Structure formats: structure tokens, C-alpha cells
Amino acid sequence: MTESLQFSNSLRQWMDVFMHRSMRSWHFFVKSTGLTMPQFSILMQLHYKGSCGMSDISEHFDISNAAASQLAEKLVQGGYIERDEDPNDRRAKQIQLTSKGRKLIEMGVNERYRWMDDLTSKLSAEEKLQVAESFKVLTEAAAQLEEKA
Amino acid sequence: MTESLQFSNSLRQWMDVFMHRSMRSWHFFVKSTGLTMPQFSILMQLHYKGSCGMSDISEHFDISNAAASQLAEKLVQGGYIERDEDPNDRRAKQIQLTSKGRKLIEMGVNERYRWMDDLTSKLSAEEKLQVAESFKVLTEAAAQLEEKA
DNA sequence: GCATAAATTTAAGCCCGCTTAACTAAAAAG
DNA sequence: CTTTTTAGTTAAGCGGGCTTAAATTTATGC
Numbered sequence: 001m002t003e004s005l006q007f008s009n010s011l012r013q014w015m016d017v018f019m020h021r022s023m024r025s026w027h028f029f030v031k032s033t034g035l036t037m038p039q040f041s042i043l044m045q046l047h048y049k050g051s052c053g054m055s056d057i058s059e060h061f062d063i064s065n066a067a068a069s070q071l072a073e074k075l076v077q078g079g080y081i082e083r084d085e086d087p088n089d090r091r092a093k094q095i096q097l098t099s100k101g102r103k104l105i106e107m108g109v110n111e112r113y114r115w116m117d118d119l120t121s122k123l124s125a126e127e128k129l130q131v132a133e134s135f136k137v138l139t140e141a142a143a144q145l146e147e148k149a
Numbered sequence: 150m151t152e153s154l155q156f157s158n159s160l161r162q163w164m165d166v167f168m169h170r171s172m173r174s175w176h177f178f179v180k181s182t183g184l185t186m187p188q189f190s191i192l193m194q195l196h197y198k199g200s201c202g203m204s205d206i207s208e209h210f211d212i213s214n215a216a217a218s219q220l221a222e223k224l225v226q227g228g229y230i231e232r233d234e235d236p237n238d239r240r241a242k243q244i245q246l247t248s249k250g251r252k253l254i255e256m257g258v259n260e261r262y263r264w265m266d267d268l269t270s271k272l273s274a275e276e277k278l279q280v281a282e283s284f285k286v287l288t289e290a291a292a293q294l295e296e297k298a
Numbered sequence: 299g300c301a302t303a304a305a306t307t308t309a310a311g312c313c314c315g316c317t318t319a320a321c322t323a324a325a326a327a328g
Numbered sequence: 329c330t331t332t333t334t335a336g337t338t339a340a341g342c343g344g345g346c347t348t349a350a351a352t353t354t355a356t357g358c
Contacts, residue, residue, distance in 0.1 A: 007281045011265050014284035017291045019171060019261065020197065026172070028211070037186075038345065048169065054306060062177070067346050069307055074344095091305040091354045112168065116160050119290045127286050132156045134283035135163035137276050141268045142166050187315065203336060216316050218337055223314095240324045240335040 022112065029108050035078070038071055040108075043080060043097065047105045051096035053086065080104065171261065178257050184227070187220055189257075192229060192246065196254045200245035202235065229253065 030040045038061070045060060046052065058068035072095055075081040080101035086092035097105065120128060179189045187210070194209060195201065207217035221244055224230040229250035235241035246254065269277060 007269075007277055008262075008266075010281040010284045010288070011269065012262055014288050015261060015265060016197075016258075017288055018167075019175075020193075021291070022168060023172065023175070026168075036344065044169075048165075055304090063345085064347060065306065066308080066348080069305095070345080073307085086305095089305080089355070091352095093306070109165075112164060113157075113161055116164060117157075119287060119294060120156075120160065122290050122293065123286060127283075128156055130279060131283045131287065132159040134276075134280045135159045137272060138268060138280065139159070139163050139166055141271050142170070144271065145268060185314070204334090212315085213317060214336060215318080215338080218335095219315075222337085235335095238325070238335080242336070 021115065025111065025115065026108075029111050033104060033108075035080075035104075039075055039080075042068075042071055042075060043101055043105055044108075046081065046095065046097045046101070047109075051094045053092050053094055055092075057095075075101070170264065174260065174264065175257075178260050182253060182257075184229075184253075188224055188229075191217075191220055191224060192250050192254055193257075195230065195244065195246045195250070196258075200243045202241050202243060204241075206244075224250070 027037075030037055033040065035043075041061065042057060045057065049056075054065060054068050054072065057063075057072070058065045061068070072081065072083060075095075076083050079098060081095045082098055083093050083095045086094050120131065123131065176186075179186055182189065184192075190210065191206060194206065198205075203214060203217050203221065206212075206221070207214045210217070221230065221232060224244075225232050228247060230244045231247055232242050232244045235243050269280065272280065
């Protein structure tokens with residue numbers, strides 16, 4: 001029983017540290033790009049999912065189609081995304097990152113990795129191995145969880 | 150060399166999964182409270198640091214004193230924080246969570262933990278041990294990194 | 299074909315966060 | 329003391345996201 005408590009505590013402590021730190025730096029990075037958080041979130045979504053339609057966006061972020069359309073328009077204006085007609089359904093539009101958009105995302109993601117790299121650079125080889133193994137297990141577990149949902 | 154590459158990949162994959170998932174659910178939770186993200190962030194800051202002055206807030210979030218003051222005012226109105234005169238310096242104000250504010254934060258943090266608990270509930274006892282150990286090591290490394298900065 | 303439904307856009311209007319500038323009050327410096 | 333600095337508030341105004349409502353264009357059902 002005390003073991004599982006200790007386990008929980010380790011989890012919670014790490015999450016607190018990690019979330020606080022990473023959300024803060026994410027906030028500042030996005031701000032530094034001149035884009036707003038909702039705009040940047042759309043870029044991130046495109047980064048993960050590739051191209052998608054307007055309705056996908058509005059659904060994923062739980063905003064109206066109108067809102068999604070307006071955000072997309074700004075990103076098109078800024079040259080971060082392209083908006084094309086869906087060849088299968090001419091009512092629909094497909095949006096995707098431009099190379100400018102991809103570069104920006106890459107910068108953000110790399111900055112996200114940097115702190116982690118700094119953190120792990122202090123670890124012993126053995127610890128690194130353990131950490132890597134743990135993350136692998138957790139990533140798999142997350143994929144399984146996703147499947148069911 | 151390939152080992153360190155694999156290590157990096159494990160880190161990156163986990164970060165991608167974890168960040169995407171946790172930022173999304175955080176966003177929705179905050180929205181569900183009826184507070185805005187900046188408002189909620191102040192509550193979180195108070196949760197971590199205890200009471201602090203207006204200038205601490207404006208510094209930490211890199212906003213003007215005016216902005217911090219306005220946000221705080223809304224949180225006072227909503228009953229989430231208290232604002233008192235600093236007895237040592239009557240120009241300054243100290244703000245801190247009320248019990249209503251604390252309850253809200255607790256809900257948010259618990260929701261944050263829940264996914265992690267779901268995730269780890271699928272792990273074997275051995276894996277759990279390894280994960281806990283990894284997080285402990287990382288949390289320590291983070292503390293050391295913080296010290297130096 | 300024709301009516302209806304679906305995908306998106308545009309416009310009007312609201313709320314919010316943020317900034318600057320002006321103001322109040324208290325502390326510190328001289 | 330008087331001056332200057334510091335902490336915070338208030339008000340005006342801008343820009344952004346979001347919603348609803350109306351309009352447009354294309355697909356679908358019958």
C-alpha cells in the first residue's frame with residue numbers, strides 16, 4: 001500500500017514540475033512568434049494530423065465552423081497554411097502547413113525538446129536507459145488507451 | 150551513437166504524446182470552469198507559490214501591472230482569491246487563494262493526474278517501479294537545473 | 299430535376315486581455 | 329521636510345476570439 005502511494009507521488013511530482021515548466025515555456029514561445037494560441041494550436045494540429053478540413057478543426061477544438069474559418073483565414077494571410085478545394089467534395093476545403101508553417105512548428109517542438117535534453121544530459125548512462133524504457137512503456141500504454149476510446 | 154538516438158526518440162515520442170494530450174485536456178478543463186486561461190494561470194501560480202504581490206504576478210507572466218491588477222480584480226469578484234494589504238508595505242497587496250479557489254485548482258490538478266493513473270494502471274508492478282524511479286530521477290534533475298538558473 | 303442537407307464564408311456584435319497614460323498613496327532618499 | 333521612486337488602480341482604446349445569423353455553393357435523397 002505504501003508502495004503504490006509512493007508511486008503515485010512520484011507521478012504527481014513529476015507531472016507538476018513538467019507541466020508547469022513546459023506550459024510556461026510553450027506560452028512564451030507562441031507569444032514570440034506573433035501568433036495567438038488558437039492560431040498556433042491549429043498549426044500544431046496540422047503538424048500531427050497532416051491536412052484536414054475546416055470541420056475537423058472546429059470539432060477538434062470545439063469551436064464553431066465560423067471561428068475555425070476565421071482563424072484559418074488569418075493563417076492563410078500570414079502564409080502559414082494553404083487552403084485548397086477538396087477534389088472529392090467541392091464544398092469542403094483542405095488546409096495544410098506551408099513550408100513557412102512547418103519551419104515555425106519545428107522551432108517550437110525543438111524548443112520543447114531542449115529542456116528535456118538539458119535535463120537528461122545530467123543523467124548517468126544507466127539512468128538514461130531506464131528513463132528511455134519507461135517512456136517507451138508509457139507511450140505504448142497511451143496508444144492502447146487511445147485505441148479503446 | 151545509435152543508442153543515444155534511440156534515447157532521444159523515446160523522449161521525443163513521449164513528449165509529443167504527453168504534451169498534446171495534456172494541453173488539450175487542460176484547455177477544456179479551464180474552459181469548463183468559466184474562467185479564462187490567464188485567470189486560471191494566476192490561480193495556478195498562487196497554488197504553487199502561495200501568496201504573492203501584484204508585481205510578482207506581472208513579472209511572472211510578463212504582463213503590465215495594470216493587466217495583472219485587472220485580472221486579479223476579476224478573480225476577487227469571483228471569490229477565487231483574496232487581496233489584502235501587505236502589513237510591511239502598505240503600498241503593496243498580497244493575493245492568495247480562497248477555499249473556493251483552492252477547490253477549483255484541486256479539481257484541475259486531479260483531472261490532470263487521472264489520465265496518468267489510467268495510463269499506469271495497465272503497467273506491470275515491475276514497470277511501475279521503473280517508471281516511478283525514472284520520474285524521481287527526472288524531478289531531481291529538474292530541481293538541480295532550476296537551482297543553477 | 300428539385301428540395302433539402304452539408305461545408306464553408308462573411309458580417310455584426312460581445313467579451314476579454316492587454317497596453318499606455320493618468321492618478322493615488324506610501325516608502326525611500328537627500 | 330521635500331523629492332523621487334515604487335506599488336497598485338483606473339480608464340480609454342485596440343485587437344483577438346468567439347458566437348449567431350445570413351448567404352453561398354455544392355452534394356444528396358427522392
